[in-house]
Amino acid sequence: MLRLENLSKSFGEIKAVDNVSFQVESGEIFGLLGPNGAGKTTIIQMVAGLLKPDNGRIWLDSIEALVNPEATKKLLGVVPQEMAFYEELSAWENLFFWGSIQGVKGKILKDRIHFYLEKTGLLARAKDPIKKYSGGMKRRINLIIGLLHQPRVLLLDEPTIGIDVQTRLNIYEVIKEAAQAGTTILYTTHNLKEAEELCDRIAIMDEGKILASGTLKELITIVGKKDIAYLQGEFSLEKAQEVLTSLPPEAVLSLQEGKLVLALEASSSLPPLLELFFQKGLTIHDISIKEPSLESVFLHLTGKELRE
Amino acid sequence: MKRIFFLLRKDFIRKWKNPQVIIGFMLIPLVFTFIMGAVFGRQAEVSLPPIKILIVDNDQSLLSQLLLGALTQGEFQKKITLVKLKEEKEGRRLINKGQATALLIIPQGFAQSVWEEKPTQLILVKNPAEQFLPQIAEEITDTITLLLSGAVTIFSPELQTIRTLIESNSSRQNTLDDKAVADISIRIKGKFEKFGDYVFPPILWVKQETIELPGKKEAPQLSFHGYILPAMAILFLLFVCNTVIEDTLREKEKMTLFRLLISPLKMEEFVWSKILTAIIIGITVTAFLLLLGTLFFAINWGNFWMVAVLVITLNIACGGFISVFYSFVKTERQAGAVLSTVILVMSLLGGSMVPVDIFPQFLRPISRFTLNYWGIEAFHRIMFGRSWADLAPIFIAFTLGGFALAAIGSFFLKKNLVKGYAG
Numbered sequence: 001m002l003r004l005e006n007l008s009k010s011f012g013e014i015k016a017v018d019n020v021s022f023q024v025e026s027g028e029i030f031g032l033l034g035p036n037g038a039g040k041t042t043i044i045q046m047v048a049g050l051l052k053p054d055n056g057r058i059w060l061d062s063i064e065a066l067v068n069p070e071a072t073k074k075l076l077g078v079v080p081q082e083m084a085f086y087e088e089l090s091a092w093e094n095l096f097f098w099g100s101i102q103g104v105k106g107k108i109l110k111d112r113i114h115f116y117l118e119k120t121g122l123l124a125r126a127k128d129p130i131k132k133y134s135g136g137m138k139r140r141i142n143l144i145i146g147l148l149h150q151p152r153v154l155l156l157d158e159p160t161i162g163i164d165v166q167t168r169l170n171i172y173e174v175i176k177e178a179a180q181a182g183t184t185i186l187y188t189t190h191n192l193k194e195a196e197e198l199c200d201r202i203a204i205m206d207e208g209k210i211l212a213s214g215t216l217k218e219l220i221t222i223v224g225k226k227d228i229a230y231l232q233g234e235f236s237l238e239k240a241q242e243v244l245t246s247l248p249p250e251a252v253l254s255l256q257e258g259k260l261v262l263a264l265e266a267s268s269s270l271p272p273l274l275e276l277f278f279q280k281g282l283t284i285h286d287i288s289i290k291e292p293s294l295e296s297v298f299l300h301l302t303g304k305e306l307r308e
Numbered sequence: 309m310k311r312i313f314f315l316l317r318k319d320f321i322r323k324w325k326n327p328q329v330i331i332g333f334m335l336i337p338l339v340f341t342f343i344m345g346a347v348f349g350r351q352a353e354v355s356l357p358p359i360k361i362l363i364v365d366n367d368q369s370l371l372s373q374l375l376l377g378a379l380t381q382g383e384f385q386k387k388i389t390l391v392k393l394k395e396e397k398e399g400r401r402l403i404n405k406g407q408a409t410a411l412l413i414i415p416q417g418f419a420q421s422v423w424e425e426k427p428t429q430l431i432l433v434k435n436p437a438e439q440f441l442p443q444i445a446e447e448i449t450d451t452i453t454l455l456l457s458g459a460v461t462i463f464s465p466e467l468q469t470i471r472t473l474i475e476s477n478s479s480r481q482n483t484l485d486d487k488a489v490a491d492i493s494i495r496i497k498g499k500f501e502k503f504g505d506y507v508f509p510p511i512l513w514v515k516q517e518t519i520e521l522p523g524k525k526e527a528p529q530l531s532f533h534g535y536i537l538p539a540m541a542i543l544f545l546l547f548v549c550n551t552v553i554e555d556t557l558r559e560k561e562k563m564t565l566f567r568l569l570i571s572p573l574k575m576e577e578f579v580w581s582k583i584l585t586a587i588i589i590g591i592t593v594t595a596f597l598l599l600l601g602t603l604f605f606a607i608n609w610g611n612f613w614m615v616a617v618l619v620i621t622l623n624i625a626c627g628g629f630i631s632v633f634y635s636f637v638k639t640e641r642q643a644g645a646v647l648s649t650v651i652l653v654m655s656l657l658g659g660s661m662v663p664v665d666i667f668p669q670f671l672r673p674i675s676r677f678t679l680n681y682w683g684i685e686a687f688h689r690i691m692f693g694r695s696w697a698d699l700a701p702i703f704i705a706f707t708l709g710g711f712a713l714a715a716i717g718s719f720f721l722k723k724n725l726v727k728g729y730a731g
Contacts, residue, residue, distance in 0.1 A: 073570060084564050084567040085564060086322055100311075100314045
């Protein structure tokens with residue numbers, strides 16, 4: 001179990017993490033979804049004991065991290081965004097080193113290395129120096145290092161950046177298996193699909209705050225049973241705003257130059273709106289209507305789009 | 309302790325797989341030593357080309373023969389080639405063509421003037437195309453002329469008698485008068501005995517002695533290579549330590565340190581593992597250098613155990629010294645600039661580049677505050693066969709100083725490394 005209570009951290013004037021609280025149960029994958037600079041990595045670093053929070057408390061199982069950091073280190077596994085290993089060494093040498101440092105010994109360590117290399121399809125390349133690996137293969141090694149000592153709590157900081165679909169699915173599989181084995185997983189991402197697909201619960205973060213959290217279904221209820229209309233065309237912000245005054249403010253999820261997302265009670269309310277657009281001489285050349293998703297929730301909460 | 313072992317093992321494998329930098333730092337001192345030895349050292353002693361002197365003897369006298377004979381005596385014979393010519397014109401032509409170092413012209417009536425103690429002169433024409441060989445020829449001719457001039461002055465009456473005897477003898481086509489020869493011999497002997505009080509024995513002389521240490525054979529001699537290689541080795545040893553300890557910053561930048569800090573590993577263990585890696589790699593590099601110095605330059609390093617202790621303690625000192633500077637540098641680039649400057653300046657002051665003996669007086673005391681100075685000094689003391697008692701202060705200072713610096717370095721370095729993980 002991982003529990004954060006009123007966690008805050010500032011860097012000068014910037015509030016990187018602002019009064020964040022959540023709890024992740026054993027065997028649960030909890031996603032922190034937010035754009036770059038939202039404060040996700042700062043939370044990871046505070047949980048890992050590398051940054052001291054200004055306020056708040058952190059528990060790993062029954063141990064309070066700030067009171068007993070050495071004990072919490074033994075429960076933790078971390079997979080950073082960066083490829084944090086030694087590229088000159090082979091996969092086997094790297095895993096052997098990292099496992100040994102974590103206190104895993106002898107046959108148990110060798111068996112685990114073998115298991116994970118096989119699981120991730122890297123066993124045949126185990127003796128090659130990692131510098132000869134592709135980006136996806138390196139990502140898999142980065143993940144295995146965090147899992148070798150079978151931690152009680154696993155922190156994954158955007159572990160799938162810039163990799164192919166096949167590797168991504170492989171990584172998901174390994175993470176899900178770890179969760180099934182009872183590992184508490186905190187997973188940061190700015191990929192909506194990833195969060196939808198992988199996480200049991202999601203917290204949406206922006207500018208250091210958690211704006212909403214819950215299961216996907218719970219989050220979608222924030223938008224309500226509405227139709228999400230995506231409109232693209234040629235219009236300026238000012239002119240579009242003039243037209244949109246006819247709608248309640250919460251109906252506009254996002255408005256950018258040439259791009260508009262609306263949450264409508266019914267799609268039948270769209271034609272009159274389009275009529276207004278044409279009357280003002282604005283052009284719309286692409287309309288799509290979807291059911292509410294995490295993307296629409298995110299837009300609703302932050303007014304921003306997330307891009308991978 | 310076990311974790312330090314894992315860290316050391318990991319770093320050795322990494323260095324083993326990427327040895328270029330370390331090998332470079334090992335080879336450079338050898339190459340420097342070879343080049344400097346070739347330029348200044350004993351093995352590459354510059355052998356002078358033969359000095360070719362053209363002789364035109366217009367006097368053809370006993371004295372002119374004596375002068376020419378003196379030019380080809382002893383060591384001169386190895387260096388000087390005399391070529392007798394009949395005409396001065398031919399000699400000048402050859403000199404103008406650059407085919408000889410100098411032309412010595414003995415004028416007619418040279419002997420006559422000498423016998424009569426009248427001033428006379430020899431003519432030496434030097435080859436303008438050559439730089440220093442004509443100078444040597446001039447010096448040699450001057451010296452012999454001076455000696456001859458002195459001898460003629462001292463033995464003037466005897467020489468006059470000999471001359472008369474030779475001339476009268478040649479006119480009678482007969483053997484020399486035994487009584488007259490014996491008389492001259494006695495007179496010359498008498499003069500030698502008078503001068504002998506002053507000349508034999510000489511008032512000052514140098515007595516050469518070799519001190520034999522008890523229980524020891526002849527002490528090893530300090531060769532040029534034996535001087536230069538330790539000096540260069542210490543300079544590059546500091547760079548080796550720097551490269552290894554610089555890895556702390558590299559690990560921070562590559563985020564492997566981040567990962568290590570989250571593990572049960574303690575920061576002290578990480579920092580000490582780097583310092584120990586630097587010391588062990590430094591010892592290995594130094595051992596190889598000394599071995600290669602023996603193989604390539606036949607350097608006799610002296611007592612094996614003393615050298616072994618020196619190598620270990622010197623590397624402890626180097627590792628500790630370098631670690632201190634990593635307490636405040638934040639990036640590899642900063643480290644490169646600061647440490648390169650510190651190492652080069654200290655090595656220059658410590659005698660790794662230029663012997664301290666030729667420093668101006670005001671700089672010499674500063675040298676004694678450098679690792680290089682004491683490292684070089686210790687190597688030299690061992691090569692000169694000095695005792696353990698002579699070396700012990702250096703060994704102790706290196707060990708205690710090295711560990712003290714390493715302790716200070718590790719204390720501040722771990723603080724420096726933990727900073728800056730804010731994302």
